[in-house]
Amino acid sequence: MAAERTRYLHFRGSSTVTPLIQAASPLYCREHPGEALVLTGGGTDRGYKAVLEGTSDVGMVSSEMSEQIARLAKRQGVALSTSPIGYDALVAFVHPQNPVTSLSQEVLRDVFTGRVRNWMDLGGPDAPIAVLSPSSSQGTFEAWRRLVIGERAVIRPDAQIVDGRELVRRIAADPLAIGYGTTLLMGPGTRALEVGGVAATFDTLASGAYPVRRQLLLVAAAEPEPRVQAFLAWFKDPAKGGQVIRQFDVVPAE
Amino acid sequence: MDRRSFVKAGGAAGIALATSAFSWPGMDKPRRYSVLVAGAKTMLPYVTKLAEEFRVLHPNVDIVVEGGGGGAGLLALRRGAIDLGLMEREMAAGEEDLAVRSVLMAKDAIGIVVHPSNPLTGLGREAIRAVFEGAVRDWGALGGTPGPITVYSRRLGSATRVSLEDFALGGGEVTAAARQFDSASAMAKAVAGDASAIGYLALKHFTPAVRPLAVEEVAMERSAILVDLYPYCRPLYLLSKGEPAGPAGDFLAYCLSAAAQDKLEEYGVIPVY
Numbered sequence: 001m002a003a004e005r006t007r008y009l010h011f012r013g014s015s016t017v018t019p020l021i022q023a024a025s026p027l028y029c030r031e032h033p034g035e036a037l038v039l040t041g042g043g044t045d046r047g048y049k050a051v052l053e054g055t056s057d058v059g060m061v062s063s064e065m066s067e068q069i070a071r072l073a074k075r076q077g078v079a080l081s082t083s084p085i086g087y088d089a090l091v092a093f094v095h096p097q098n099p100v101t102s103l104s105q106e107v108l109r110d111v112f113t114g115r116v117r118n119w120m121d122l123g124g125p126d127a128p129i130a131v132l133s134p135s136s137s138q139g140t141f142e143a144w145r146r147l148v149i150g151e152r153a154v155i156r157p158d159a160q161i162v163d164g165r166e167l168v169r170r171i172a173a174d175p176l177a178i179g180y181g182t183t184l185l186m187g188p189g190t191r192a193l194e195v196g197g198v199a200a201t202f203d204t205l206a207s208g209a210y211p212v213r214r215q216l217l218l219v220a221a222a223e224p225e226p227r228v229q230a231f232l233a234w235f236k237d238p239a240k241g242g243q244v245i246r247q248f249d250v251v252p253a254e
Numbered sequence: 255m256d257r258r259s260f261v262k263a264g265g266a267a268g269i270a271l272a273t274s275a276f277s278w279p280g281m282d283k284p285r286r287y288s289v290l291v292a293g294a295k296t297m298l299p300y301v302t303k304l305a306e307e308f309r310v311l312h313p314n315v316d317i318v319v320e321g322g323g324g325g326a327g328l329l330a331l332r333r334g335a336i337d338l339g340l341m342e343r344e345m346a347a348g349e350e351d352l353a354v355r356s357v358l359m360a361k362d363a364i365g366i367v368v369h370p371s372n373p374l375t376g377l378g379r380e381a382i383r384a385v386f387e388g389a390v391r392d393w394g395a396l397g398g399t400p401g402p403i404t405v406y407s408r409r410l411g412s413a414t415r416v417s418l419e420d421f422a423l424g425g426g427e428v429t430a431a432a433r434q435f436d437s438a439s440a441m442a443k444a445v446a447g448d449a450s451a452i453g454y455l456a457l458k459h460f461t462p463a464v465r466p467l468a469v470e471e472v473a474m475e476r477s478a479i480l481v482d483l484y485p486y487c488r489p490l491y492l493l494s495k496g497e498p499a500g501p502a503g504d505f506l507a508y509c510l511s512a513a514a515q516d517k518l519e520e521y522g523v524i525p526v527y
Contacts, residue, residue: 005512008480008526010358022481029477038526039481040358040489042344053497055357068352135347161347 004034009231010056011039013047014139015164016088016182017060017216024244028234035227041164044139045069051219052078057228059219062088062139062182079222083232084253086245089183089200090143090212091192093168095175100124102194105148105211111178112149114156119176131159132167132179143214144180183249206251216250284314287501292320293327293340296362296420297490299413300521301340301509307517308508315501325349331493337502339493356491359509361524363487364417365457365474367442367464369449374398376468379485382422385452388429393450406441406453407432414438414522418454421486438522456522479524490523 011021018039025037039060042050047059048069059080065073073080092108094100100122103111110116111129120126133155134140141155149155162170164185171179172189183200186192192200195211204210218235220228235241238252245252291301298321305317322330324341328349331339342362345351366382368374374396377385384390385403394400407428408415419427435441438459445451446463453464457474460466466474469485478484498506508514515525 010526012358018482022483025477025481036477037481038358038361040344041482042356043350045350045352046344046356049352050356053355055355072352137345137347137350 006036007034007227008036008038009058009227010050011037011058011060012042012050012056013060014044014062014216015041015134016062016138016140016184017085017218018164019184020085020216020244020248020250021060023247024235024241027240027244028231031234031240032230043135043137044142045137048073048080048219051080051221052076054221057220057224058231061217061219062214063142066142080219081222081224081232083218083220083236085216085218085235086250086252087205087213088216088248088250089205089210090140090147090180090214091183091186091200092178092180092195093171093186093190093192094178095171095173096189096191097175098124098178098191100193101191102197104196108148108193108195109150109153112144112155112159112180113153114158125176127176130174130177131156132162132170132177133159134163134167134181135161138163139214140181144212147212147214148180200249202249202251205249213251215253287315289315289317289338289502289505290320290336291317291338291340291505292322292330292336293493294324294342294490295321296342296413296416297340300360300490300518300523303521304509304514304517305505307514308505311508312501312504315505317505328354328493331495334495337494337498338506339491341491341493342488344489353495354493355496356493357506357510358489358526359492360490360515360518360526361479361487362417362490363457363474363479363484363524364414364421365455365460365486366422366452366467366469367445367455367460368452368467369445369447370463370465371449372398372465374467376471376473378470379422382467382469383424383426386418386423386428386432386454387426388431401450403452404448404450405429405432406444406448406451407434408438408441408454409434409436414454414456417456421488422454457524458519458522476524480526487524 021039044061044063045066047061048065050056051059052073119129167179168185171177198204198210200210205213302319305319327339330336381396391403393403438455441453442459442461442464445453472478472484474484479487492506510527515527519525
């Protein structure tokens, strides 16, 4: 008797949402033998597009559809279903040895646009600030621009462009570097900065005291296949996917 | 009308592709079609083999597979000079084009293997790089049992070797001091017989006689590769402009079929359908 083929569920898009699906995978697959989750990146817009085109089952996204994607959806006459996951915090983060612990939103903006270029201006050593940023195809980039840098401002052109875990690795290796990203990708090798004296915690995120937050979502076809439907339902279930979300500092959507 | 003439895709792309599709109107000959596929060199061996399999099923379709790199393939695709592009990474921010459709065909991954008696269970990326480039030569420096490290490698030109260099050496080269082997099975056998050895294999070539190392504390398991947790893995994408029609669409559909996915597993990559 031929062995049954593994059935794959395809996920595409946001590097922020990625850790949630990675954490869900072993649990989900244990409960659903014969199923496997496949995941690749490409950013939020690519996540939307993959579902619109039918090349992925689920899009991982960290913002509403961009205008471009909305037009594409309209042109193709395709409707999407959205499953909100919750809110994450975006933090600026540095090497653990960096003496700086908090920056105001205005100073953060100045650092990332290049107006402030030396750690000495921030109470640190006399050394140039090495700025790292995810690429502009990532929702994280868009959100930081919208919430911190300012819609009309531009991130300094000499910022090093690095995505996801690699960005975290680089910061962990360089005491003069600063980057930004979701708390979902932070690790013991880096330290998140407070914004105006407020640290990003589950509580400050839920209350809005921590100002830099955005919504994370899973998108799928308006009427997804049963297998996709099953995953989305499992992920929404507080006893199943909810347990995964609770491991991260994500305020669940409710 | 099904004949395509392919022009040099501009100076930037640097790919010149020509077809010699032909038909004789009025004659009772089956029409020939051409499908042009180009892009990431590292995907060529797999896609070429799938093209040969496809040819058996569709003898009137010529699938021409070229290299040139993922970026050049994308450019050629956007200019309409080719039917399908090959990319072994995500599109960069500057390349992103929402008119281009990308389908995941498979994943590629490389494992680092040592002798089962080696006390180390994993290494970080910097350490792996240092070892394969020859900068670190003693297991003691890595927290293992002191003694010389013997690096095992495939020969220049091997796709597996290119994978290792891409993933682990960031463009660097395997040390000239490495012992070289012609095949994965020869490499596996050699590592299994040498307590000082370190080598590299695709998942499908692992044997119980060698021990894979975790990389950055992530073990090389299929599930970790599938969800991008294992550091030395990458996506293998087929790109098209919108949904491909005709023979190009048939070939793309074939690549995602159970038969082709089984073949891809045989070729040493990880199927995703």
